[in-house]
Amino acid sequence: MAINVLLVEGKNDQAFLSAYCDQLFGQDYVGVKFLTPAEVPLESDNPSGDGWGNLINNLPIRLNQLTSGDIDKLGIVLDADYNGANQGGFSARYALLTGKLQSAGYIIPSVAAHGSGDIFTHSNGLAGLGLWIMPDHQQDGMLEDFIATLITDRQQQSLLSHANQTIEKLPFSLFDTALHTAKAKVFTWRAWQKTPGLSLNAALKAGILDKSATPNFSEWLETLFNSLRFTRTNPL
Secondary structure (H helix, E strand, C coil), rough: CCCCEECCHHHHHHHHHHHHHHHHHCCCCEEEEECCCCCCCCCCCCCCCCCCCHHHHHHHHHHHHHHHHCCCCCEEEEEEEEECCCCCCCCHHHHHHHHHHHCCEEECCCCCCCCCCCCEEECCCCCCEEEEECCCCCEECCCHHHHHHHHHCHHHHHHHHHHHHHCCCCCCCCCCCCHHHHHHHHHCCCCCCCCCCHHHHHHHHCCCCCCCHCHHHHHHHHHHCCCCCCCCCCCC
């Protein structure tokens, strides 16, 4: 049985991307397992929390599982964040990840597959490894910027625009505007739904978010996991 894993930064990403793949592959697929950094194997000596830094720190554990055959195919989805802050920005985050992967034997091209997502081959013939940096594998940003592209309904776009205007007119901001404006905008938009605070996965299932607006990400997932239909299994 194929064991396919997508590493994500945290629980919100996990729930949303699980719903996204339900729509993409159908609910009878096996398993892409959506694992956060905190869900390291029980034998790990270094339990951690979630977040992009812990995802990278725990990557050797997952690469060892790929080498041993405990994982058949592996993909990574994490945020680019923003240039100049905490090793952020697409170029810096890409260089950090690919440096780790190159050290593990993966062949890294001289130029990233901008906008399409990368799938790297291994020098020893191990399974390819996929990398997608949110929002679009070429620009700075995060999951919430990706979410904004899925809001295609005019009424919902109007709400999102009004959320942005509201944030711009705040008398002061307690959040870091350089890092978290997109997050604040999408969280505000979610607060104004029929069910205030509607989760991203629920919004996708309800059709408020339109998966067809991001064909490149869907094509990357389908290529990485070969468009197979699987059966869900429990996390590693």
